[in-house]
Structures are given as structure tokens and as C-alpha cells.
Amino acid sequence: MLYIHVPFCQQACSYCDFYFVTSLKYKTEYIQAIQNEILLRKNEIPENLPTVYFGGGTPSKLSLADIEKILSTVYTHFKISNNVEITLEANPEDLTYEYVKGLINIGVNRLSIGIQSFDDRELQFMNRAHNAQKAEYSVKLSQDIGIENISIDLIYGSPLLTEFLWEKHLEKAISLNVPHISAYNLTVEPHTALYNRVQKGIIANVDEEKSAVYFNILSETLVQSGFEHYEISNFALPQKYSKHNTGYWKYLPYLGLGPSAHSFNTHTRSWNTRNLNTYLTYLLKNELSIEEKENLSLQQQANEYLMLGLRTQWGVDLSTVKNKTGIDFFYAKSIEIEQFVSRNLLSVQKNNLYLTHNGKLLADYITQKLIV
Ligand code: SF4
Numbered sequence: 474m475l476y477i478h479v480p481f482c483q484q485a486c487s488y489c490d491f492y493f494v495t496s497l498k499y500k501t502e503y504i505q506a507i508q509n510e511i512l513l514r515k516n517e518i519p520e521n522l523p524t525v526y527f528g529g530g531t532p533s534k535l536s537l538a539d540i541e542k543i544l545s546t547v548y549t550h551f552k553i554s555n556n557v558e559i560t561l562e563a564n565p566e567d568l569t570y571e572y573v574k575g576l577i578n579i580g581v582n583r584l585s586i587g588i589q590s591f592d593d594r595e596l597q598f599m600n601r602a603h604n605a606q607k608a609e610y611s612v613k614l615s616q617d618i619g620i621e622n623i624s625i626d627l628i629y630g631s632p633l634l635t636e637f638l639w640e641k642h643l644e645k646a647i648s649l650n651v652p653h654i655s656a657y658n659l660t661v662e663p664h665t666a667l668y669n670r671v672q673k674g675i676i677a678n679v680d681e682e683k684s685a686v687y688f689n690i691l692s693e694t695l696v697q698s699g700f701e702h703y704e705i706s707n708f709a710l711p712q713k714y715s716k717h718n719t720g721y722w723k724y725l726p727y728l729g730l731g732p733s734a735h736s737f738n739t740h741t742r743s744w745n746t747r748n749l750n751t752y753l754t755y756l757l758k759n760e761l762s763i764e765e766k767e768n769l770s771l772q773q774q775a776n777e778y779l780m781l782g783l784r785t786q787w788g789v790d791l792s793t794v795k796n797k798t799g800i801d802f803f804y805a806k807s808i809e810i811e812q813f814v815s816r817n818l819l820s821v822q823k824n825n826l827y828l829t830h831n832g833k834l835l836a837d838y839i840t841q842k843l844i845v
Contacts, residue, residue, distance in 0.1 A: 478731030630659035
């Protein structure tokens with residue numbers, strides 16, 4: 474799997490802690506640097522690539538020519554699966570007829586559109602660059618032009634949201650006939666505008682009890698409409714899972730290019746620098762800008778299998794974890810597992826451990842209690 478981090482954004486959304494810059498000044502250098510990084514790291518993935526994912530930032534800030542340059546370098550230096558999934562994260566304001574048509578022509582076959590809300594007041598609160606009308610239009614336009622494989626992102630938990638409004642958002646999302654919906658609880662991350670406003674008492678912090686209610690509405694509504702709740706924050710019509718993200722949750726290796734991108738090869742993890750200028754300085758000299766590399770112990774690997782697997786509807790196969798790492802969670806955590814099962818937060822089927830619906834609401838807490 475290949476991930477390419479595109480750090481450019483039009484403006485800073487109030488809640489965002491991804492790595493991004495709000496100027497396109499170094500876009501040309503960035504494209505060259507990504508191409509250089511592909512060449513430097515092409516041997517890190519010898520097998521066929523099943524997915525290419527442009528994430529960000531806002532990849533739709535790149536021109537069609539920019540994306541084509543990157544993709545053609547990818548095609549030249551990696552082996553690509555016949556049915557490769559090529560996803561581009563896009564914001565509604567960037568999706569014009571010509572742009573979507575061009576994306577299809579250069580091989581992008583999946584869009585992940587950052588809708589977040591269908592309400593103008595909420596969008597302003599989040600400092601998004603689009604309005605509700607544009608959000609809806611961008612999805613319909615992309616479908617009309619021929620992209621069927623679309624995911625939309627939604628956020629719940631803003632102080633402006635009500636149960637009524639959340640139900641309306643979900644109705645709207647379902648009516649758009651997209652096969653995939655990701656819905657995230659708003660989190661107040663340090664160093665964001667939202668954090669500062671909460672700290673100053675201008676707005677209230679996210680109400681976790683309300684968020685739990687929104688989560689229940691979300692899951693119930695989408696499951697009733699035929700979606701599988703296949704990961705805590707992700708819903709898909711049958712077989713319409715994100716291949717790329719499913720690979721992360723199934724602990725598959727991936728190569729991450731671009732500033733702040735992570736890479737993982739099942740026993741080591743590494744991070745590129747989280748600074749565009751530093752990234753460019755190194756890559757334009759044909760040197761890597763890996764800030765940190767961590768060898769994962771068997772214990773860390775076992776914990777990661779558990780953390781990631783528990784998030785999904787497939788659960789975590791503890792016999793596989795034992796075979797790969799030597800760590801037997803059924804033995805090491807028998808008391809905790811039994812307690813969570815009796816509280817209807819976990820279920821065990823054969824060698825697999827799953828979060829129940831109630832367990833998903835406490836996923837972080839349960840995981841913390843189970844890791845070794
Ligand atoms: S949420 Fe997305 S569009 Fe907004 S600043 Fe963050 S990366 Fe950019």
C-alpha cells in the first residue's frame with residue numbers, strides 16, 4: 474500500500490491537527506520531492522501495490538498535471554495490482570466538472586470527500602472552505618461524471634449539533650447513495666483554534682455523553698440502511714470497504730511518502746519529518762527525511778494487532794497474534810476479557826475477540842486494559 478501526504482490546504486479548519494500548510498508556494502518543489510522519494514524508496518515495496526492513497530492536507534489542491542506526474546512516477550517504479558484502488562481525498566470546493574473528469578482520466582477511481590456537515594453554521598464553526606450546497610453538489614457531480622466509489626467524511630459533536638440535525642445529516646448522506654461513510658467524533662486537539670477557544674471558555678468542550686448519543690444514532694441509522702459498521706468510525710455497503718484503510722487495520726505494510734507520512738513494514742515503523750521546508754531541503758538533495766525509526770518488539774506488535782483488530786467488525790484473531798508474537802492474550806488477560814464479556818463490552822467467538830456495540834463506545838478504555 475502506498476500513502477502520499479499532500480500538505481496543502483486552503484485554510485486552517487478549527488479542529489485540525491494533521492500536518493498542513495496554507496500556501497501553495499512550494500508546490501512545484503513538493504512534486505519534485507515526492508518523485509525523488511519514490512525513486513529513493515521504490516525497493517521498500519517489492520510486491521504489487523493494491524492501493525495508492527493521496528491524503529492530506531488537501532490533495533485536491535494539486536492540479537491534474539501534478540497528480541499525473543506523481544502517478545506516472547508511481548507506475549514507473551512500483552508494480553501495481555490490476556485492480557488497484559487509487560483514492561484521492563478532496564474537498565468539495567475543488568471538485569469541478571473538469572477536475573473530476575481529469576481525475577478519472579489519470580486513473581483515480583475513488584474519492585474521499587471532506588463534507589463534515591450539511592449545515593452552513595456548523596461548517597463555519599469548523600472554518601471549512603465550502604458550504605452545505607457545495608458539499609451536496611460535489612458528490613452528485615462526481616457521481617454524474619462517473620465516480621461511483623465515493624466516501625464522505627462527517628463530523629459529529631460540535632456544540633451546534635443537535636440530535637435532530639444529526640439525523641438530518643445522516644438522511645442526507647444516505648440519500649446521496651454513496652457506498653462509504655466515515656464519521657468522526659470531534660476531538661479538541663492541542664495547538665488548534667478550537668482548543669484555544671475551549672481553553673478561553675468561549676465555547677464548551679465536546680460533551681462526551683452527547684457524542685455517545687450521536688454515535689448510537691449514527692450506527693443504528695446507517696446499519697438500518699444497509700451499511701456495515703465495519704470499523705468504529707467507518708461504514709460501508711457490502712464489500713465497499715476502503716481497501717487502503719482496511720489494510721492499516723489488518724496490519725499490512727505500507728509506505729508513506731511526503732512530510733509527516735508514516736511507514737510500516739510489520740516490524741519497524743518510521744516517520745518523515747513534519748515540516749515541509751525540511752522535507753524539501755532533504756528530498757531535493759535526494760536524501761530521505763526520516764525523523765524517527767522504531768523497531769517494534771514482539772510485545773508492541775502484539776499490542777498493535779489487538780488495538781487495530783478490535784476496531785473492526787472482523788475482530789482480532791488471538792491465535793494468529795500468538796503464533797506471530799508468542800503473546801497469548803487469552804492467558805495474559807483472561808480476567809479482564811472475562812469481565813468485559815460479562816459486561817457485554819467484548820464478545821469471543823472461537824479465537825476472535827470483538828468489541829460489542831457498547832464496547833465500541835469505550836474502545837480506548839478497553840484497549841488500554843487489554844494491552845500487555
Ligand atoms: S481538516 Fe483537512 S482541509 Fe481542514 S486544515 Fe485539516 S487537512 Fe486541511
